[in-house]
Amino acid sequence: MKLLFPFAKRFIAGTDINDSSVVFQKHLDSEYAVIANLVGENAQSVQTIDTTCKDYSDLLNKFNHPDFSISVKLSSLGLDVSYEDCQTNLFKLASIAGENQQMIRLDMEDSSYTSKTIELSKSINNALPGSIGITLQANLFRTKNDLHDCLENGISIRLVKGAYRENSNIAYTEIDTIRESFIDYSSKLILDSNIKHSIATHDEILLNEIVPRKEMMNHRFEFLYGVRRDIQKNFKKNHDVGIYMPYGKEWLSYTMRRLKEFKNIKFVAENLIKEK
DSSP: GGGGHHHTTOOOOOOSSHHHHHHHHHHHHHTTTEEEEEEOOOOSSSHHHHHHHHHHHHHHHOOOOTTTEEEOGGGTTTTTTTTTHHHHHHHHHHHHHTTTTTTEEOOOOSSHHHHHHHHHHHHHHHHHHTTTEEETTTTTTHHHHHHHHHHHHTEEEEEEEOOEEEEEEEESSSHHHHHHHHHHHHHHHTOOOOOOEEOOOOOHHHHHHHTTTTTGGGGGGEEEETOOOHHHHHHHTTTTEEEEESSSHHHHHHHHOOOOOOOOHHHHHHHHHOOO
């Protein structure tokens, strides 16, 4: 399996905090915002959950910098085991972030987690305003209302197209329709001058639509580590750019899980070819 790591290394910052921190710092020094994500989800054991919380706590304290943040899957903090314990874990991380003038972001998992993720983000934001943000997926029908709800509650939003295969009863499945929704929602986000939001996509059709809007100067573009570095570098000249950087020992399962999906094989291949 070690033979696969040279490939995975392009998309994984490192296997632990020590080697990943070198990559994080390099990007901070290059004036990128860094969004670190410890790979792994659906944690069941107390030991795994506690280790994840400690890892994230250590990172927030090590990189006491407003351009450094973490992006967390609630299932990695124990949401599948105990809602209350997950809330406690999240509150502890948000407290550290708040003290450091940082913000943590909640990744959005599949639609079965959406309501609880929004509920917890609102709860933490009410207690620690500005310490937490959320991710919303343009493909879900419910996002129209969720976006309004989060904006009303003063929560920073990262907008993505949506990576999970969802039922057509609850989500758009045609790419053109998803793009229409993405543009509609992004327009609403960038008009918000009170909070910095993030537009997270490599889709050049969407980027070409959004980049010319002057209001985007108040917000951030986010890209995946290792994908279309030419776009990342070009955008950084005139915009705030964040790099989503996965790391951790579960790099193999993370990489294989994504490469098993044809659309992601196609996505990676196409964007590696395009990169100059």
